[in-house]
Every structure is written in structure tokens, then in C-alpha cells.
Amino acid sequence: xxxxxxxxxxxxxxxxxxxxxxxxxxxxxxxxxxxxxxxxxxxxxxxxxxxxxxxxxxxxxxxxxxxxxxxxxxxxxxxxxxxxxxxxxxxxxxxxxxxxxxxxxxxxxxxxxxxxxxxxxxxxxxxxxxxxxxxxxxxxxxxxxxxxxxxxxxxxxxxxxxxxxxxxxxxxxxxxxxxxxxxxxxxxxxxxxxxxxxxxxxxxxxxxxxxxxxxxxxxxxxxxxxxxxxxxxxxxxxxxxxxxxxxxxxxxxxxxxxxxxxxxxxxxxxxxxxxxxxxxxxxxxxxxxxxxxxxxxxxxxxxxxxxxxxxxxxxxxxxxxxxxxxxxxxxxxxxxxxxxxxxxxxxxxxxxxxxxxxxxxxxxxxxxxxxxxxxxxxxxxxxxxxx
Ligand SMILES: [Zn+2]
Numbered sequence: 001x002x003x004x005x006x007x008x009x010x011x012x013x014x015x016x017x018x019x020x021x022x023x024x025x026x027x028x029x030x031x032x033x034x035x036x037x038x039x040x041x042x043x044x045x046x047x048x049x050x051x052x053x054x055x056x057x058x059x060x061x062x063x064x065x066x067x068x069x070x071x072x073x074x075x076x077x078x079x080x081x082x083x084x085x086x087x088x089x090x091x092x093x094x095x096x097x098x099x100x101x102x103x104x105x106x107x108x109x110x111x112x113x114x115x116x117x118x119x120x121x122x123x124x125x126x127x128x129x130x131x132x133x134x135x136x137x138x139x140x141x142x143x144x145x146x147x148x149x150x151x152x153x154x155x156x157x158x159x160x161x162x163x164x165x166x167x168x169x170x171x172x173x174x175x176x177x178x179x180x181x182x183x184x185x186x187x188x189x190x191x192x193x194x195x196x197x198x199x200x201x202x203x204x205x206x207x208x209x210x211x212x213x214x215x216x217x218x219x220x221x222x223x224x225x226x227x228x229x230x231x232x233x234x235x236x237x238x239x240x241x242x243x244x245x246x247x248x249x250x251x252x253x254x255x256x257x258x259x260x261x262x263x264x265x266x267x268x269x270x271x272x273x274x275x276x277x278x279x280x281x282x283x284x285x286x287x288x289x290x291x292x293x294x295x296x297x298x299x300x301x302x303x304x305x306x307x308x309x310x311x312x313x314x315x316x317x318x319x320x321x322x323x324x325x326x327x328x329x330x331x332x333x334x335x336x337x338x339x340x341x342x343x344x345x346x347x348x349x350x351x352x353x354x355x356x357x358x359x360x361x362x363x364x365x366x367x368x369x370x371x372x373x374x375x376x377x378x379x380x381x382x383x384x385x386x387x
Contacts (some may be wrong), residue, residue: 001134001142011060011091012123018092026090030349035071037165044176044195047086048093056090060125061118073133080137084134095122105325140164154214156197156204170225175200189239206256207231235259241295242296244273247280249288250255261275262296268378275299284308284368299363306366310356318373334377336384344377355381
């Protein structure tokens, strides 16, 4: 790969013919149309937060260095931004009046309202640019390693760069487009940000059963994303059909796995949601995220709910009462041992060798308080728990 350092390109040059696509959240072109700011393997513009974009402009006004920018020189003399797209897009958006910085008095200052000398300072700022020439694979491999400053690329953004092509472009248009009317519905079940590729990652994770890179690699040159879309929509439709309502804890659950495990079972959505609401109201349920799989599985696996345990004071108090009674009757302080016929029938266990047990199981309405607590030896407690 050949690199050339360029120090002659100014912000004015870059912003000549700057185009920003508000719909896709992308800076598109600059340098009088010869520079592609956001090649398809680049991520969306994420500096538009009134902080990072403002910081770029303030750095320029203070003559702070903006850091190195890398261009990829294409065969026909055109250039594309390899690294520095967020900074360049911030400059272009500011110069074209898309956002304001604040002056010393906290008043918003758009580019057009800046003093002329400050406008000139921005436009005349020279950027430090490396132009690189090389094979596509070489450039992309290197792109993975230079992206260490600013907001690092996440795993999906790197995969998008490595497997760029028609498939990634179509996936982004569907899953990384904040204008997609479905985003709000998806957000109920998927956590993350649409412009950081979190929804796309989720869709690919589901359809590939967790093998995203393999899937992207084998579908890289596909001209459709029918399978990804169909699978994704099946999962979302299934979740929203089985669960009539939406709770915060539903966001980010492993819906792909749950769909695979449970979608062949029949559910009565009304009963399902009644059960969910009942469990939400139950103060003994510590893990609310577990409610959904617990209900899908037929309300059997209470481990998913992390039912609140008896506290030490309760355990001690019950232990001493049981032990005192047992010693008077000369039987074991484990009521199950006391009913047996072996040597343990009269054994007095130490507190550390016993565990607290719900006399009436929590799932049958038993409370986690002293009235429903009994101490059992560890092996009896385990045996009862496994039933
Ligand atoms: Zn026992």
C-alpha cells in the first residue's frame, strides 16, 4: 500500500460541493464532487449530538489539531474517506449551516453569523491527510486497525466494513435507517441504537443463530435480504402476538433463542399477559427479565425468576426454634430426617449444614417469611428442591 501525506487541502476545499443526506444520516460528497465522504462500508454519521460535532468546530477555531485523516485513492483519481468521515461531515454540516456552536455568552452561532475572520479561520484550516493507494482487501484490513481514535467501531460496524457489498447495503437500508417506521416497534424488543447497527446485528444474529460473520461472508454478494427480513419479522411478530403488552424488561432479551425454543407451542395471549402482570406484581420475583421465559416454558422453572430468599435472621430464628423442640423430643432438627429410620433420625444438624425451605412452595402461593420457613438438612433441601 502506497501512502502520500497531503497538507494542502483546506476545509474550504473539502466543503466545496458538500452534500449531506439528512434522511440517511450520511455526509455524501465533498471536494467538488471528487471525494466520497461515506463509502458504503463506513458507518453512519454519529457526531450530530451537539457535543462531538461542536467540539470539532471549536478545535478548529482554537487551532487545535484535528488529527490525521485518511483518504483512499481510487483508480479513476477519485477519493473516498477511509478515516475522518465524522470530522469531515461535522465541518461540512457546520459550514452549510446545519448546526450551531455556542459563543462565550452561550448564544448559538451558526456559520453564517460568525465574524468574517472566524469564518476565514475555519475555511483556511489545512487538514493533515494521508492518501492511500492499494488493493481493496489491503485497505479494509488496515481500516480495521486505524479505527482506534474517537468513538471506536463496534463489532457490527467492523463486519460491515469487512463484508461490504450489496448485502450490507440492503441490510443497512432496512435495519440501520432511523426513518424506517418499524424502528419504534422493534425498539420495544431490541436494545441499542439504530445508527450503531444494533438492530442489524440483532437481525443477523437471529437468522444466523449467532454466527454473524459466517452468514455475512456467505451472503456478501446477495442482491436481496429476503431471508434476514423474513426471519426477523417472524420473531418480532411472534413476540408481539404472544405478549399483548410491552414492559421495559423485554428489551434486549434473547428473542431469537426464545423463538426457536418456544414458537411451536400454542399460547393464549390473554392468559400469558395475565400471568406476566401477576408476576410483575409479586415482590418475591427478583429477576423480572426472567418472567418472559418462565411463562413461555409453562411456569415451571422458578430459577429464572430468582425468587427472593429467606434472610439470615429468619433462618437463625427458625433454626433455634426447630432445634430446641427437636432436642426436647430427642429427634433430628431436620423434620425429614426425623421421619426416617436411619442414624440421622436423631441427628442435630449445625446451622451451617442446613438450608431454608419454603413449606408451601412459592409457585403455590407460599410467602418468603418466617411463617412459611423451615430448615432442612442440605440433602433433604436439595431433594425437595428438585421435585
Ligand atoms: Zn434431613
